[in-house]
Amino acid sequence: MPLNFVLFLGALLFCAGLYTVITKKNTIMVLVGVELMLNAANVNLVAFSRFDAVGIQGQVFALFVITVAAAEAAIGLALVVKVYQHFQTANIDEINELKG
Amino acid sequence: MIDLHEILTFNSSPFMYLVLALMAVPLFSFFTTGLFGKKAPLWASFLLLLNTGLAVYLLLTNIHAELQNFRGQWFQLGNISITLNIMVDELMLIMSVIVNFISLLVHVFSMEYMKHDKRLSLYYRYLGLFTFSMMGIVLFYDLLLMFVFWELVGLSSFLLIGFWFEKKSASLAANKAFIMNRIGDAGFITGLMILFTQFQSFDLEAIKTLMLLSEIEDGNWIVHFMNNGEQVFNSIDGRWLSAAGIALFCGAVGKSAQFPLQIWLPDAMEGPTPVSALIHAATMVAAGVFMLARIFVILDAQALEVVAIVGAVTAFMAAIAALSQFDIKKVLAYSTISQLGYMVLAMGIGAYSAGLFHLITHAFFKAGLFLSAGIIIHQLHALEDKDVSFDPQDMRVMGGLRKHMPKTFFAFLFCALALAGLPGFSGFLSKDAILLNLSAWTDHKGGGFYIPEVLAFATVIFTAFYTFRMIFLVFFGEFRLPSLIQDAKLKALPKDGNAKLMVPALLLGALSLSLWFGFTLEAEGSWLYHLIETPVFLVPVSYAATSLIDIPERYFEALHTIIPAVSIGFAFIGFVLAYLAYKPGAKLEKAFVNRREPVGPLGQISFYHWYQDSLYTKIILPFILLLSRCLAWFDAQIIDRFLDGLAKLAVVLGHVTKWFDKYFVDGLVNLTATTSGKVGQLTRSIQSGKVQTFVVMSFVFLLLILLLLMF
Numbered sequence: 139m140p141l142n143f144v145l146f147l148g149a150l151l152f153c154a155g156l157y158t159v160i161t162k163k164n165t166i167m168v169l170v171g172v173e174l175m176l177n178a179a180n181v182n183l184v185a186f187s188r189f190d191a192v193g194i195q196g197q198v199f200a201l202f203v204i205t206v207a208a209a210e211a212a213i214g215l216a217l218v219v220k221v222y223q224h225f226q227t228a229n230i231d232e233i234n235e236l237k238g
Numbered sequence: 239m240i241d242l243h244e245i246l247t248f249n250s251s252p253f254m255y256l257v258l259a260l261m262a263v264p265l266f267s268f269f270t271t272g273l274f275g276k277k278a279p280l281w282a283s284f285l286l287l288l289n290t291g292l293a294v295y296l297l298l299t300n301i302h303a304e305l306q307n308f309r310g311q312w313f314q315l316g317n318i319s320i321t322l323n324i325m326v327d328e329l330m331l332i333m334s335v336i337v338n339f340i341s342l343l344v345h346v347f348s349m350e351y352m353k354h355d356k357r358l359s360l361y362y363r364y365l366g367l368f369t370f371s372m373m374g375i376v377l378f379y380d381l382l383l384m385f386v387f388w389e390l391v392g393l394s395s396f397l398l399i400g401f402w403f404e405k406k407s408a409s410l411a412a413n414k415a416f417i418m419n420r421i422g423d424a425g426f427i428t429g430l431m432i433l434f435t436q437f438q439s440f441d442l443e444a445i446k447t448l449m450l451l452s453e454i455e456d457g458n459w460i461v462h463f464m465n466n467g468e469q470v471f472n473s474i475d476g477r478w479l480s481a482a483g484i485a486l487f488c489g490a491v492g493k494s495a496q497f498p499l500q501i502w503l504p505d506a507m508e509g510p511t512p513v514s515a516l517i518h519a520a521t522m523v524a525a526g527v528f529m530l531a532r533i534f535v536i537l538d539a540q541a542l543e544v545v546a547i548v549g550a551v552t553a554f555m556a557a558i559a560a561l562s563q564f565d566i567k568k569v570l571a572y573s574t575i576s577q578l579g580y581m582v583l584a585m586g587i588g589a590y591s592a593g594l595f596h597l598i599t600h601a602f603f604k605a606g607l608f609l610s611a612g613i614i615i616h617q618l619h620a621l622e623d624k625d626v627s628f629d630p631q632d633m634r635v636m637g638g639l640r641k642h643m644p645k646t647f648f649a650f651l652f653c654a655l656a657l658a659g660l661p662g663f664s665g666f667l668s669k670d671a672i673l674l675n676l677s678a679w680t681d682h683k684g685g686g687f688y689i690p691e692v693l694a695f696a697t698v699i700f701t702a703f704y705t706f707r708m709i710f711l712v713f714f715g716e717f718r719l720p721s722l723i724q725d726a727k728l729k730a731l732p733k734d735g736n737a738k739l740m741v742p743a744l745l746l747g748a749l750s751l752s753l754w755f756g757f758t759l760e761a762e763g764s765w766l767y768h769l770i771e772t773p774v775f776l777v778p779v780s781y782a783a784t785s786l787i788d789i790p791e792r793y794f795e796a797l798h799t800i801i802p803a804v805s806i807g808f809a810f811i812g813f814v815l816a817y818l819a820y821k822p823g824a825k826l827e828k829a830f831v832n833r834r835e836p837v838g839p840l841g842q843i844s845f846y847h848w849y850q851d852s853l854y855t856k857i858i859l860p861f862i863l864l865l866s867r868c869l870a871w872f873d874a875q876i877i878d879r880f881l882d883g884l885a886k887l888a889v890v891l892g893h894v895t896k897w898f899d900k901y902f903v904d905g906l907v908n909l910t911a912t913t914s915g916k917v918g919q920l921t922r923s924i925q926s927g928k929v930q931t932f933v934v935m936s937f938v939f940l941l942l943i944l945l946l947l948m949f
Contacts (some may be wrong), residue, residue, distance in 0.1 A: 156937065160930050169929075230929055236929025 144185035149214035154219045166220065169214045176207045240451060241464040246309065246442045248319050250630070254308040256296065257324055260334055261373045263289040264341075268366035271359055279352075282366060283345040289369075290338040297331040301769070307379060307443065317466045322443050325379030328769050329594065333376045333528060336598060337521050340605050341741035344516040347609055350738040351512055351616055353682045356799045361401060363508070368394035368517060370470035370471060375525050381430055382440035384443040384529065388426065391525060392419045395517050399509040411505035418502040429486030433536075436461055436472050436482075444777055449536050450535035452777040454479075455585070456516035480779055485540025486533055487548075494526025494578045497552040501850050503575055504559075507567040509873045511615055515608030516566060519574050520601040527578065528596050530585040530932065539783035543687075546586025546679075550690035553579025557700035559847040562836045565631045566611050569708050573657060574604055576697060582673055583690060589675035590772040595761060597657065599750075603665055605740015606653035606746030613646045613739045614639060614712065617732040619720075623725040628719065633711045634831050635722055637822075645734045647713050649747035658705040659698060659760055659809050661802075664752045669698070671761030674801045675786055678793045682784065698805055702812025707820045711830070715822030718831060759802065 151174055158171030180200040187196025222228050267285040274281045300306075306326040313320050345365060352361055354611075371394055374387030400412030434440060435460070437448045452461040460473045490496065506518045517523070530545065537545070553576045560572035577600050582591030618630035628635050640647045653732040656665035673694060707764040720728055734740060756764040775782045819826040836845045843849065 162935055233929070234927030237925060 140183060141188075147176045148181040148185070151175075151181060163231060164216075165218045167200050167234075168230060169211065169218065173207060173211065173212070174204050176203060176210075179203065200206060239464050239469070239479035240447070240460065241467075241471075242439060242444060242448075243319075243466060245447050246441060248309050248311060248318065249537050250308050250310060250837050253306070254324065256292070257308070257326060257377065259292060260289060260296070260338075261370055261377060263292070264366045264369035264373060265691060266366075268370055271362045271366055275359060275845060278362045279345065279349045282362040283342065283349065284340045285366075286338065286369065287347050290335070290465075293331075293334040293338045294305020296326075297335050300326055300331060300360065301328060303524070309441070313893065317468065318438055320382065321380065321439070322378070322383060323380040323441050323443060324377050325442075326807050327518055329528075330379075332374055332598065332766075334373060336601050337369065337372050337376060340516055340520045340601060340746075341372075343605070343609070344512045346816045347515075347742045348510070348512045348702075350736060351612055352510060357401075361691065364394055364397050364401070364517070365513075368398065368522070372521055372525065378438055378531070379442045381433065381442060381445070381533075384425060384532070385430060385489075388493065388525065388529070388876075389423065391522050392416060392423070392493070395419075395506070395522055397435065398513040398517060399506045401509055401513070405508065405532070407505075408508040411502075411508040413680075415502040416505050418499045419492040422489050422499055425485045425491070429482050429489070431486075432478055432482040432485065436474065438465055438470065438480070440704060446535060450776045452778055454780045454927075457507065459778070476781065479777060480538050480540040483533070483537040484544050487530065487541060487545055490582065491548065492525030492526075493529070494523050494582060495575050496548050496557060496579065496582055498524070498850070500552055500556065501847070501854065504568055504571040504847065507565070507571050511567065511608060514571070515605045515612065518571065519608050520605040523574065523578055524601060526582040527585065527593060530582065531590060531594055531608075533587065533591055534607045535773050537775075537783075538781040539565050540776045540781075542586050542588065542783045544586070546690055549579045549581070549583030550693040551579070551588050552576070552584060553697045554693040554700075555579075555848055557697040557704070558844050560704040562841050562844040563700065564633055565629075565634070566614070566633050566708065566712065567608075567631050569633075569704060570604070570607055570611060572703065573607075575659070576701065577604065580669065580694070580697070583694060584675065585677055587679040587690075588772070588783060589672055589679075591767055591770045592668065592671035592675050592761060594770045595764070595767050596665075596672055598766065599664035599755070603653040603656035603663070603750040604744050606649060606743060606750055607657065609739075609743040609865065610646050610650035610653065613649075613735045613743060614643065614732070616659065617643065618719075621728055621730065621732060623729065626728060627724050630724065633708070635719045636712045637715045637719075638713070638717040642732045643734045645740055645744065649740075649743040650713070651709065652747035652750045654705045654709055658812065659805060660701040661806060662752055664724060664750050664755055666805075667752050667758070667761045667764055669768075670802050670805055671767065673698070673805055674761075674794070674797055674914055677797050677801055678786065678789055678823045681793050681797075682789050684857040693810060695804070699812045699815075700809040702809040706813050706816035709815060710820040710822070710827070713828065713889070722831075732769065760798070761836060 140197045155178060158170050158174060160170065160171075162168055168208030177227075180203050183196040183200040183203070185196075187194055187200075189198060218228065221233060225233055227233070263285050267282050268537045271278045271282045303326075308324045308326075310322045311319055311484075312322050345362070348361065352358055353363060368391065368535050371387045371390035375384055375391060378387065380802050387480065396412045397418045400409045400417050403409045403412070433445055436452075437443060437445050439448075448463055451463065454460070457476050458473045459476045462469075462470075462471050464470065492499050503518060503523065507514055510520070556572045556575035556579060560569050560576065563569045563572065572918045575595070576868065581593045581596050581600070584590075584596060595814050614636065618628075618635065620629065622630070652663065656663035659669045668776055676691055676694055680688050699729060717731070735772065752758070755766050758764055761767045772785070773785060774787070775785055818824065820830070836842060892937070
């Protein structure tokens, strides 16, 4: 399987994640989009791992990413819960305290 | 060569504070009397009593002591130091006793006289201020300080003449007195300037010392001395020497009511009568004569001639004016002017001792006359009520008061006899001394200088005439008031006043006797006359007058018997004339009551005081008004126009700067503000607060950076 296909898949996943992050109103959906983008990066890492002459550095790194993503998701969800408790909403458009 | 600083040595001693207390006590009275309300008269009189005691003590302890003077620095201007100098000499000691003593009597007298006045304490404060300023003139041996107190005396005189300022005539009289004095003071200042230019000091001792050293060379008045190590060489035209004397004399003309400025004194009678006694008879008007005595030795022959002639003319004019007055205070006022004329005349002929002797005797008998007249006025005023109204100063309502007010009669009579110059009374001694010296002076000078003598002797007759006229009209005959008021009935007849009124008047009446001044019929036998020795003139020889001391004794020998005889004879003529004209039941006495003003041109001239007032209002006043109108026009048309132009220019300039400010300066500031506002708006809009926008933006910029790195 040529490398191009895999890279296209990664780009597609990344675009889908980005789209989700940008457009979704719900905070949880935004987190889901972030996960998609991380996985797009993982696909690329694994794909490039084939050209590693020494070992499987790309695959190991992907594992690290998955671990960190899990932690990130846990913290993110906790934050979402707190934000919801505070603002009584999970709609990201309404949480705009930083407006200048 | 003498150094000015050697003359102006500073010295002081504890004794100085005792002398200064003479001034400080009346000043203290001025400041504190207001606090005592109803008790003010008592407090002020108590302080004055203390001061009189002090003055008498100083007189008794120092009269034969050496001259003492105390000097200190007032301030320094470059090389010129202005000093304060107090001289303790006979003149100062005697004057301080007289001023304080008469002031004390007036304080006591006023307790009763001013009892019902609503500004009683203010009145006493003014008296304190007056006594303080008068003591300043007497104490300071320094022309500048003398001038300062001279003005203060003028101020207190103004305040006291205008004390009843609700009366229009009183406030006008106060103004008149002040303005007339100002005219004289302009002369005083001129004299000060001339002397200061020449001698660089106001200190009389320095002036006298340097005057003695100055010389006349080729018609120039030269003085040569050292000042602070620098040589000073002043040379001005010799006529300035005479000018200085005459200019200083102008001050005395104003203050001592001499021709041509004497017209303020009759009007000054608008003040309370005790004030007239103190200020306008005994002390303040004598300040001019006192000042002449202080500067006597620096007057040159010409200035002294002017002084003598002015004095003689004044004495004569005022004596004429006193002949026909209705108002008792007016008679006394004109008589005061006339007697002051005698004193000034005496100074002018060089009869220093005689002039000052007359000042002292006159102070007592004239104050006594005014206080007695004050009692009459006060007691008559008490008779006025809503039905009966008359002028209590008018002699037409009096008459026959001898029976009703015997004590007042005696006080008045004694003083009046002294005024008329009858032997046995003080006025005789002093007037005789003046006449004697005048005769010797005339004989010595010759030429046209017999005129002052003629005037002075004529004045003797007139003085006796108006004095006895006054006595006959006031004290003899029938009491005219009841017949004048017709229907209305008097509630009582006038009677002597209480002790507060009588004691001062009787005391002054007693002091009019000559025995206090020595058992003698000639001034030379009097102890007081010898106490005041005539000093020697200090002006350069060619300008100096012949001193009476230098006149050979033979001139006097014949005069010693003839002059007293002539003056007694003249006084007697005056008495006889007055008796014939104004004895009870005489023709003039009867006509007098119904007359509005004297008939005939001579009577009119007398009554209107030679029309001097009208002359001033008709001729001099229009001229001055014209001048002031010219100046007003100049002020309005030239100076104001110029200032208006400047103001307009300033306004135009203001508009220009305002426009520049508004459009340039403000514009720049606004531009800056708007720009930063707009930039702020722009950057603010990016901060939408939407997280997703931030994400998009980060992504876009990341891409842009990547593109940048790739290409």
